[in-house]
Amino acid sequence: MTQTLDPTLFLPEPEPAVVKYTVISVDDHLVEPRDMFEGRLPAKLQERAPRIVVNQNGHEVWEFEGNNHYQAGMNAVAGRRPESVRVEPFRFDQMRPSCYDPHARVRDMDVGGIWASLNFPSMITGFCGRVYSAAQDRDLGYAVTRAYNDWVHDEWWQQYPERFIPLGITYLADAELAATEIRRNAERGFVSVSLPERPHKIGFPSIFSEYWDPVMRACVETDTVISLHVGSSGMADIAPDAPTMGLSATLFGQLSLTAAAEWLWSGWMLRYPELKIAMSEGGIGWVAMLLDRLDNLVDRSGYLSNGYDHDNRPADVLRRNFWFCTLDDPSTIDTRYRIGVENIMVETDFPHGDGTWPHTQREIEKYWGHLPVEELRMLTHENAARLFRHPLPPVTLP
Numbered sequence: 119m120t121q122t123l124d125p126t127l128f129l130p131e132p133e134p135a136v137v138k139y140t141v142i143s144v145d146d147h148l149v150e151p152r153d154m155f156e157g158r159l160p161a162k163l164q165e166r167a168p169r170i171v172v173n174q175n176g177h178e179v180w181e182f183e184g185n186n187h188y189q190a191g192m193n194a195v196a197g198r199r200p201e202s203v204r205v206e207p208f209r210f211d212q213m214r215p216s217c218y219d220p221h222a223r224v225r226d227m228d229v230g231g232i233w234a235s236l237n238f239p240s241m242i243t244g245f246c247g248r249v250y251s252a253a254q255d256r257d258l259g260y261a262v263t264r265a266y267n268d269w270v271h272d273e274w275w276q277q278y279p280e281r282f283i284p285l286g287i288t289y290l291a292d293a294e295l296a297a298t299e300i301r302r303n304a305e306r307g308f309v310s311v312s313l314p315e316r317p318h319k320i321g322f323p324s325i326f327s328e329y330w331d332p333v334m335r336a337c338v339e340t341d342t343v344i345s346l347h348v349g350s351s352g353m354a355d356i357a358p359d360a361p362t363m364g365l366s367a368t369l370f371g372q373l374s375l376t377a378a379a380e381w382l383w384s385g386w387m388l389r390y391p392e393l394k395i396a397m398s399e400g401g402i403g404w405v406a407m408l409l410d411r412l413d414n415l416v417d418r419s420g421y422l423s424n425g426y427d428h429d430n431r432p433a434d435v436l437r438r439n440f441w442f443c444t445l446d447d448p449s450t451i452d453t454r455y456r457i458g459v460e461n462i463m464v465e466t467d468f469p470h471g472d473g474t475w476p477h478t479q480r481e482i483e484k485y486w487g488h489l490p491v492e493e494l495r496m497l498t499h500e501n502a503a504r505l506f507r508h509p510l511p512p513v514t515l516p
Contacts, residue, residue: 121215121222127202128214132476135231139482139494140514142502144283144443145347145398145465146473148237148274149194150180150266151218152210158265163258167265168242178209180242182262183253187242189213192363194240196226196469203471205363217469220277227281231479232466233499234508236283237274238312238347238398239266245350246312247287248320256291263289267303275307283506285310285345290322293329297336304340309506310396311337313344315377316351325384338390343505346381348373348399367472374400375408378440382412382432385424387439394505396441399472402462405442406453409433437461441505445474448485459493463502491516 155167168182180187191205194213215222227235238245243266250266253259267286275284286303288296288311300311313333318324337344354369356362374397387393412433415421426432437458443465444451454462464482467473474481486494494516503510 121211123197123214124212127199127212128197129199132197132229134229135476135479137231137515138479139231139516140499140511141232141464141466141478141482142234142236142283142499142506142508143232143466143468143478144236144396144463144502144506146235146237146468147193147217147240147470148223148270149189149213149217149240149469150242152178154269155262155265158268159258159261163261166255166258167262176209177206182242182249183255183258187249189241192471194469195471196473196475214469220274220282224278224281226468226475230466230468230476232468232475233511234281234283234502235466235468236285236310236345236502236506238285238345239287243287244320245347246314247290248314248350250287251290252321259291260289260295263287263299264302267299267308271303271306271308279307280509280511283310283502283508284308285312287312288333290314290317293332297332300333300336300342301340304336304342308342309508310343310345312347312350314351315346315348315373316380319351325380325386330386334386334390334393337394338392341392341394341507343394343396345396345398346374346377351377370399371401371404374442375404378405378408378436382436382440383424387435388425388430391438393439394441395439396443396463396505398443399465399467400442401450402442402444402447402453402457403450405436406450406456409436409456412436441501445472446481446485451486451489454493454497459496460501462497463505464498 152170159167168180170178171181173179189208191203194217195203197214216226243249247263250259250262275282284307286308288299314320323329348370353366356365378397416431441461443463445465466475466478468475
């Protein structure tokens with residue numbers, strides 16, 4: 119049944135977009151629904167699963183191990199009137215149903231002209247499962263991690279397997295268990311796992327630690343793409359009294375730059391040349407600059423280590439093993455040849471405040487319409503379909 123949306127909170131329903139491009143968005147989000155964990159944990163743990171509670175302000179929030187986890191206002195604002203958006207918890211009736219319901223999501227994807235979508239978790243999952251991995255009861259945390267993946271498989275991806283790209287999480291507090299969960303998911307068709315950009319920032323060993331070797335091996339052996347989402351390890355360091363929301367959002371690119379540099383210098387891509395890393399929600403404006411800096415390290419300053427040398431250039435590894443995504447990047451899309459057109463993908467970031475829905479088609483035409491058709495096809499869908507092994511419709515545009 120279609121939910122009636124409060125007209126004081128929501129804009130009028132948009133008209134379906136004129137579809138000029140086949141679009142695969144590699145960075146969207148699902149909001150964990152109220153019933154996500156019902157009946158999905160072992161009986162002895164079920165009562166302690168994450169659950170929705172109503173707090174003293176009448177907000178619906180997630181409770182897990184005695185802590186509350188909120189939906190920040192910009193997390194689920196697709197279709198909202200701009201003046202109605204606040205950085206505060208939401209109730210589910212203040213979100214479009216497509217935030218948490220796969221059937222409604224596909225309807226909204228059709229309205230926006232989106233063929234397929236890869237969806238990251240939201241607040242109670244911490245983008246990469248860090249909330250569950252930090253559970254005091256490790257058995258509970260591991261069980262909730264598996265339950266989340268089971269729900270994504272059963273209730274999200276399998277409802278529309280051609281429209282959703284299956285991305286899972288894993289249990290970060292035990293690398294062997296993490297690898298086991300990656301393999302379990304891969305066996306049933308998952309093609310990506312969300313890992314924290316900078317795990318040492320959220321209490322786990324750094325990416326430079328041998329701790330992560332079982333995870334890297336599992337990803338390579340199952341052809342699982344590692345997806346690194348901005349904010350998965352916390353936001354930028356903000357000065358006291360600074361405007362937190364605006365400054366944090368401004369620094370997304372800086373967060374991705376730092377994470378990409380650390381993963382590159384960790385050496386995992388030298389040990390495992392087939393490892394695939396997808397950077398999410400950081401844009402592409404910083405990538406050409408990073409490539410130039412990496413070449414300078416080889417050709418001028420010589421600050422090389424961790425297996426890199428003149429014959430094994432870090433810039434070449436970045437272009438071989440990393441993919442990047444963008445909402446539009448109108449000023450820096452012209453750096454695409456330096457980055458590699460084959461390494462860039464599009465995102466809509468639904469249902470976040472940055473998102474382009476329902477105007478994604480219009481935005482692509484506005485900022486990328488001048489690009490050669492063969493490049494547009496790569497950016498809008500071919501690169502993503504190849505990386506995530508996802509089917510395309512019988513006819514693709516342009």
